[in-house]
Amino acid sequence: MTESSPRPHPRMLLHWSPISPFVRKVMIAAHELALVERIERRRSVARMTAPNAALMEDNPLSKIPTLVLEDGTVLIDSVVICEYFDSLAGGGRIIPRAGMARWLELSRHVLANGLLDVLILWRNERDKPAATQTPLLLESFRTKTAATLARLERDIPAIADTPFGIAQITLGCCLSYLDFRFAEVAWRDDHPGLAAWHVGFCARPSAQATEIVNG
Amino acid sequence: MTESSPRPHPRMLLHWSPISPFVRKVMIAAHELALVERIERRRSVARMTAPNAALMEDNPLSKIPTLVLEDGTVLIDSVVICEYFDSLAGGGRIIPRAGMARWLELSRHVLANGLLDVLILWRNERDKPAATQTPLLLESFRTKTAATLARLERDIPAIADTPFGIAQITLGCCLSYLDFRFAEVAWRDDHPGLAAWHVGFCARPSAQATEIVNG
Numbered sequence: 439m440t441e442s443s444p445r446p447h448p449r450m451l452l453h454w455s456p457i458s459p460f461v462r463k464v465m466i467a468a469h470e471l472a473l474v475e476r477i478e479r480r481r482s483v484a485r486m487t488a489p490n491a492a493l494m495e496d497n498p499l500s501k502i503p504t505l506v507l508e509d510g511t512v513l514i515d516s517v518v519i520c521e522y523f524d525s526l527a528g529g530g531r532i533i534p535r536a537g538m539a540r541w542l543e544l545s546r547h548v549l550a551n552g553l554l555d556v557l558i559l560w561r562n563e564r565d566k567p568a569a570t571q572t573p574l575l576l577e578s579f580r581t582k583t584a585a586t587l588a589r590l591e592r593d594i595p596a597i598a599d600t601p602f603g604i605a606q607i608t609l610g611c612c613l614s615y616l617d618f619r620f621a622e623v624a625w626r627d628d629h630p631g632l633a634a635w636h637v638g639f640c641a642r643p644s645a646q647a648t649e650i651v652n653g
Numbered sequence: 654m655t656e657s658s659p660r661p662h663p664r665m666l667l668h669w670s671p672i673s674p675f676v677r678k679v680m681i682a683a684h685e686l687a688l689v690e691r692i693e694r695r696r697s698v699a700r701m702t703a704p705n706a707a708l709m710e711d712n713p714l715s716k717i718p719t720l721v722l723e724d725g726t727v728l729i730d731s732v733v734i735c736e737y738f739d740s741l742a743g744g745g746r747i748i749p750r751a752g753m754a755r756w757l758e759l760s761r762h763v764l765a766n767g768l769l770d771v772l773i774l775w776r777n778e779r780d781k782p783a784a785t786q787t788p789l790l791l792e793s794f795r796t797k798t799a800a801t802l803a804r805l806e807r808d809i810p811a812i813a814d815t816p817f818g819i820a821q822i823t824l825g826c827c828l829s830y831l832d833f834r835f836a837e838v839a840w841r842d843d844h845p846g847l848a849a850w851h852v853g854f855c856a857r858p859s860a861q862a863t864e865i866v867n868g
Contacts, residue, residue, distance in 0.1 A: 487789040489796045498800035499767040513756050515763040522756050529751075536744075541728050541737050548730040552714040570785045574702040581704045585713035 448508035453482035459615040460516040461503045462648050466607045467520040469644035471527035520604050532603040546605035550612045553586045561619050594631040610639035618650050663723035668697035674830040675731040676718045677863045681822050682735040684859035686742035735819050747818040761820035765827045768801045776834050809846040825854035833865050
């Protein structure tokens with residue numbers, strides 16, 4: 439009887455890139471939640487200066503990750519996609535469902551995610567021709583990065599004491615992005631707690647399967 | 654008997670500004686959820702080029718809104734604060750608790766919120782000395798804004814058909830911000846559906862109490 443065969447899970451299309459730290463967040467979530475087989479990845483380039491017309495048919499902001507469900511519904515933003523994945527896996531696994539644990543996890547996520555936003559803007563500014571750079575902006579990005587790393591170093595014992603979820607996923611992607619694009623920041627020198635925690639992050643299979651490599 | 658007196662609700666400190674569209678989101682949410690009396694507002698200026706040291710003691714990213722609870726816990730990001738407010742009011746009132754209604758509401762929120770992000774960057778770029786502007790960036794911001802407004806115009810019947818929540822709140826703040834900083838975009842001309850919906854948004858007491866005015 440064909441009715442007794444389990445219906446295969448619907449597949450999802452993910453606008454993806456191997457070097458986007460925001461895409462890496464959702465791919466780590468997919469690995470942790472055993473959803474990778476259900477995701478079809480499409481390489482989509484999203485540069486600030488070059489809107490991608492094909493990507494914009496699904497997400498007019500021209501940003502990745504963007505997820506297209508089998509019925510055509512489009513979900514955007516890495517944390518929305520991560521929470522959707524969490525719900526497919528039963529819910530409450532990488533984002534607590536309710537209570538102060540939820541607000542703390544989401545605020546810690548934003549701290550690391552906001553630092554990633556700063557780093558993306560910093561890189562765009564840094565890579566402009568020198569005559570068009572704005573020194574005040576470069577200094578502002580440097581100040582915010584230092585302050586946020588200091589706060590994360592203070593908080594890492596509490597963060598590491600929670601289940602591995604969206605806050606730790608994003609922190610790991612952020613620190614690895616510093617290695618990838620801002621080696622000169624040498625973040626490990628002044629942040630031994632973060633450095634020790636990052637070793638454990640990098641050893642997870644989900645992190646190894648999604649590692650961003652130069653090339 | 655003093656024990657029978659209801660304990661007053663704890664108060665919260667909100668790093669606030671009268672002209673930030675992201676702060677306006679959480680203040681509209683507070684009005685809709687009858688939480689305004691519990692919020693103490695502190696004027697905190699957050700400019701991209703000038704980190705605010707006092708604000709950074711609570712949020713090292715130097716961004717507003719930032720919410721400090723009575724026990725010192727810091728919640729950051731406007732959508733996290735809005736969902737926290739929603740939980741204080743019982744939950745599920747401005748963000749659906751679960752299911753596809755939730756993912757659609759959050760994705761529509763991100764579309765309007767991402768457009769606000771584009772507009773903030775556009776304004777920063779536009780206001781630089783002409784010699785340091787990057788024409789490709791200005792063109793990219795213009796393209797993304799046009800495409801996102803077109804998508805919102807297509808979707809506004811479906812958005813307007815949902816309960817007034819984080820998606821509509823953010824869309825209203827975004828369109829009003831266009832009026833405030835980008836009058837020359839003249840967004841109403843090509844988007845009659847959005848224009849008609851915005852009239853109703855502006856008539857809400859929560860929108861009127863938080864209106865951003867020149868001055």
